[in-house]
Amino acid sequence: MSGEVFLAGPFRIKEKHLKYLLLIPGSILLFLFAIIPYVWTFGISFYDYSIEVFGRAPVFVGLQNYATMASHPDIWLRYQNTAKFAVTAVGIELLLGLGLALALSEHFRGHRLVLTLSILPMMIAPEITAMVFKVIMFQPEFGFLNWATSIVGLQFDGYGRDAFFAVVSVDAWTWTPFVMLMIVGGLSSVPKSVLEASHVDGAGWWARFRYVIFPYARPFILLAVIFRFADALRTWEVIREWLDVPPPLGPNPLSIDMLPSYLYTLGFRAFETSQMATVGVIMVVMSLVLVYTYLRYLWRIEKVE
Amino acid sequence: MLSIPRFALIGLWLFMVLFPLSWIVLTSLKSSEVAVSKIPIFIFTPTLQNYEFGSSIIDPHTGEPVFAGIAGQFPRFLGNSIVIALASAGIAIVAGMLLAYSLSRYKVVGGTALLTYMLTLHAVTPIVFTPALYELFKRIGLQDTHIGLSLVYATFALPLTVWILKNFFDGFPRSLEDAAKVDGASTFDILFRVVLPQIKIGLVVAAVFAFTVAWNDFIFTLTLTETKAATFVFLADYFDDLLRIGVLAPGPLASMSLVHMLPSFVFAFLIQRYLLIGFSAGTIRREVD
Numbered sequence: 276m277s278g279e280v281f282l283a284g285p286f287r288i289k290e291k292h293l294k295y296l297l298l299i300p301g302s303i304l305l306f307l308f309a310i311i312p313y314v315w316t317f318g319i320s321f322y323d324y325s326i327e328v329f330g331r332a333p334v335f336v337g338l339q340n341y342a343t344m345a346s347h348p349d350i351w352l353r354y355q356n357t358a359k360f361a362v363t364a365v366g367i368e369l370l371l372g373l374g375l376a377l378a379l380s381e382h383f384r385g386h387r388l389v390l391t392l393s394i395l396p397m398m399i400a401p402e403i404t405a406m407v408f409k410v411i412m413f414q415p416e417f418g419f420l421n422w423a424t425s426i427v428g429l430q431f432d433g434y435g436r437d438a439f440f441a442v443v444s445v446d447a448w449t450w451t452p453f454v455m456l457m458i459v460g461g462l463s464s465v466p467k468s469v470l471e472a473s474h475v476d477g478a479g480w481w482a483r484f485r486y487v488i489f490p491y492a493r494p495f496i497l498l499a500v501i502f503r504f505a506d507a508l509r510t511w512e513v514i515r516e517w518l519d520v521p522p523p524l525g526p527n528p529l530s531i532d533m534l535p536s537y538l539y540t541l542g543f544r545a546f547e548t549s550q551m552a553t554v555g556v557i558m559v560v561m562s563l564v565l566v567y568t569y570l571r572y573l574w575r576i577e578k579v580e
Numbered sequence: 581m582l583s584i585p586r587f588a589l590i591g592l593w594l595f596m597v598l599f600p601l602s603w604i605v606l607t608s609l610k611s612s613e614v615a616v617s618k619i620p621i622f623i624f625t626p627t628l629q630n631y632e633f634g635s636s637i638i639d640p641h642t643g644e645p646v647f648a649g650i651a652g653q654f655p656r657f658l659g660n661s662i663v664i665a666l667a668s669a670g671i672a673i674v675a676g677m678l679l680a681y682s683l684s685r686y687k688v689v690g691g692t693a694l695l696t697y698m699l700t701l702h703a704v705t706p707i708v709f710t711p712a713l714y715e716l717f718k719r720i721g722l723q724d725t726h727i728g729l730s731l732v733y734a735t736f737a738l739p740l741t742v743w744i745l746k747n748f749f750d751g752f753p754r755s756l757e758d759a760a761k762v763d764g765a766s767t768f769d770i771l772f773r774v775v776l777p778q779i780k781i782g783l784v785v786a787a788v789f790a791f792t793v794a795w796n797d798f799i800f801t802l803t804l805t806e807t808k809a810a811t812f813v814f815l816a817d818y819f820d821d822l823l824r825i826g827v828l829a830p831g832p833l834a835s836m837s838l839v840h841m842l843p844s845f846v847f848a849f850l851i852q853r854y855l856l857i858g859f860s861a862g863t864i865r866r867e868v869d
Contacts, residue, residue, distance in 0.1 A: 312712030400796035
């Protein structure tokens with residue numbers, strides 16, 4: 276090979292240049308709307324600045340925002356709430372998702388239809404899900420769940436006392452199918468012959484799960500959990516909707532406010548842009564760690580296969 | 581055949597998924613009095629009045645229409661959503677396809693870093709970027725424009741399209757391309773006539789997920805648009821405003837939400853075997869059926 280390739284028609288180009296030429300359109304987009312905002316956000320976290328007054332010059336304050344945010348009791352509460360939310364929601368999703376994946380591991384009539392219907396919640400815009408559940412299911416006067424729980428004699432207060440349960444259940448409703456889908460994907464690699472052999476050998480369901488199915492499912496369970504933990508750092512819409520419930524019905528904000536919603540409040544309610552950027556930088560680092568863990572693990576699995 | 585516990589678990593889950601969805605359908609067909617009944621009403625005379633988008637909601641306390649200005653805009657917002665989602669999916673597919681092809685076929689300096697960076701972009705909450713984009717948009721005059729919003733959505737859909745398409749390119753045998761090259765085909769001939777026709781399904785999956793990024797987003801339409809380029813998801817903000825003044829309108833909310841969900845549901849059935857690829861952001865290439 277000459278190292279030159281035809282691009283199209285009469286245009287020729289060195290192959291080693293071509294690969295960079297192909298990167299250009301995407302890189303322009305990333306540079307303009309992802310990298311510049313990253314750099315700006317990182318930079319502004321060292322300044323005192325608010326977007327409320329457009330054009331006001333930022334004042335350099337060094338690490339002061341980081342010091343403020345580290346000593347702020349508010350933010351530690353948001354960390355705790357985020358962790359509490361992530362552990363509860365992902366825990367429920369894992370149990371249900373694993374159960375469903377195992378239930379769906381054998382094919383039956385209508386298998387594919389069931390699978391597709393099961394994942395519908397993930398397709399809906401999170402904001403729409405949040406709004407619909409807030410108004411149609413959890414509204415204290417005519418919400419369906421309030422009526423259903425009152426029938427069985429429970430005092431359910433999805434807007435107030437039980438708000439945490441409400442937002443976790445909306446999250447579980449939406450994302451259990453994701454965990455299910457990941458594990459179903461993992462289980463598709465269990466060789467049929469191995470399963471049949473264990474049947475013939477008379478292994479009980481627990482032994483089959485523990486020694487035959489689980490080893491295949493485990494990497495995917497772990498990937499799903501890391502993925503969902505990263506997602507918990509993005510869960511905003513449902514929290515925003517619940518924080519937005521007009522008083523006197525609304526929840527105690529301190530009980531459900533999490534990092535993304537705190538970020539939004541700082542940026543667009545309090546207009547503390549530089550403090551928001553500070554929290555944003557910390558969240559980017561947290562996401563980066565999760566993404567890196569996920570990829571390391573993913574690549575290790577791929578190497579084994 | 582399904583054993584009883586399996587059947588029970590699947591049945592329970594299907595009920596949990598389908599009941600709220602059916603309840604939304606029922607609510608969307610209810611008149612305003614029926615919809616706010618304290619005891620749920622299952623049998624009623626259905627009405628299509630909630631599907632007349634653009635008609636404003638009547639405040640039951642005063643009998644006056646409220647927020648008529650915004651209500652009339654919703655048919656246009658729906659149009660905005662369609663135009664912007666299609667445009668951003670188109671941009672993301674073209675740019676992502678070229679980028680993925682390069683990363684799949686050549687050893688590019690910093691290629692792995694770029695892939696990792698893009699996955700981070702997908703993982704991090706877009707709220708982090710909004711003040712920066714708000715400032716940027718103000719400076720370059722993209723605020724409240726269709727093109728501005730489309731470009732931002734294309735950027736945030738790019739990680740998905742690149743990861744999904746790279747997987748499909750990786751799975752395509754190189755020998756076929758080399759054969760075409762020996763025959764004197766140009767790179768673009770090879771890409772468009774040899775490779776892309778074989779990975780059509782990958783393009784469809786990537787396009788669907790790119791479309792969904794724009795279609796389902798709320799934060800950018802909330803912060804980067806006012807009324808001109810706002811998308812249909814803006815309806816949530818509108819109903820929040822109604823709630824704030826004490827107007828409950830479950831019927832119209834249900835009908836509009838349902839219309840917003842429909843395209844996504846159609847997509848789910850269209851690419852059902854490939855949903856795991858998209859939802860794992862292209863990281864896991866497994867067909868599920």
